[in-house]
Amino acid sequence: MQFDNLCKYLAEKYPDRFASWLLGQPTTRVEVLKTELSLEPIRADSVTLLRTQSEILHLEFQVQVPTGKPMPLRMLNYWVRLYWQYNLPVTQVLIWLQQMNNPAVFENEFRQGLTSHGYQVIRMWEQSPEPLLQDPGLLPMAVLAAADDAAGLLNRVASEVGKIESIVQRQEISASTEILAGLRFNRNLIRNLFREGIMRESVIYQDILQEGRQQEALAMVMRPLTRRFGVLSPELQGRIQALSVAQLEDLIEALFDFSDVSDLVNWLEERRGI
Structure with missing residues (x-):
């Protein structure tokens, strides 16, 4: 994810x-x-x-x-x-x-x-990597593009990342590039070209991991709820989507005790503002 x-x-x-x-x-x-x-x-x-x-x-x-x-x-x-x-x-x-x-x-x-x-x-x-190499916002996508020399392409991307003047943007683009490069390249090669540790320290990397966990937990909740009670109202869906990962995990356990939608509403009301 x-x-x-x-x-x-x-x-x-x-x-x-x-x-x-x-x-x-x-x-x-x-x-x-x-x-x-x-x-x-x-x-x-x-x-x-x-x-x-x-x-x-x-x-x-x-x-x-x-x-x-x-x-x-x-x-x-x-x-x-x-x-x-x-x-x-x-x-x-x-x-x-x-x-x-x-x-x-x-x-x-x-x-x-x-x-x-x-x-x-x-x-x-x-895809040709050339248009992607011209824009910092597209640089991470370039590591997945066509190349006769894939390692050479990764090296070019790393070079372009190093030219980004803003430290914050350079860290974010570097972290993004490292993550996507993992779909194609050996971890050691990536570490040799990008400063080790920058990805783990990056705020974007932590945000990506957190969003992935939240989406997975949300899917695990919504599938059984929909099977049991049908399509929920937009208001209920919005309240469930606003739950934290920990709250979603609690809801996964609690939903097996629900008899109808009113039990879900009561459960959400009890945790409003928590």
Whole structure:
């Protein structure tokens, strides 16, 4: 989960850079949409919604092929919900981070009967690193790009990271790069090129780990709750999502004693403000 959380973090911190790269043209005034579209829990690795002046850009980052609902159906599901809510053109980009030969990473369309829906697919191992090397916000993605000399590419990225003047930004980009490089490179090689310890000391790294734990705990709660009580109201979903990791773990144990939704409401009321 840390890889998906990291990509989500980068896309939301540098939305104009990601939009310009993926849309192939300079894009400014990009808004990050903090919205909840799920009517039921859907285990997608990372959903990032960016809004330009004329369209919605939906980014989906994947490390592995998910089990359960296939990606083409998930992409159609999100497209319908986004278009329904915003009534704007929706551009969808599915970004596969780790190289694999699974046929699923080459699918770019849902088709069933008279229904068809296409979306853009990017396999990072096929992408040129050059545009990514030109922007600090995209540097971490460059380590996953195509290269005849992969170690040489990592060295180039490390060199560019070292040129970032802001100490805070350099630490964050370095930490992000180290994390994503772990999908492709040996840990010792990464440590030889990046100052050891900077990743563990970085605030972003700790935030990524914490967000990953919270998402995992939230999924473990929402799946059985939905099976037992159906789709919860947006208000209840919001209250559950606001719980800490420790509180979510307590709820996982408590929910087996619930008879109906009122028990859940009472449990949440008892912990309001705790």
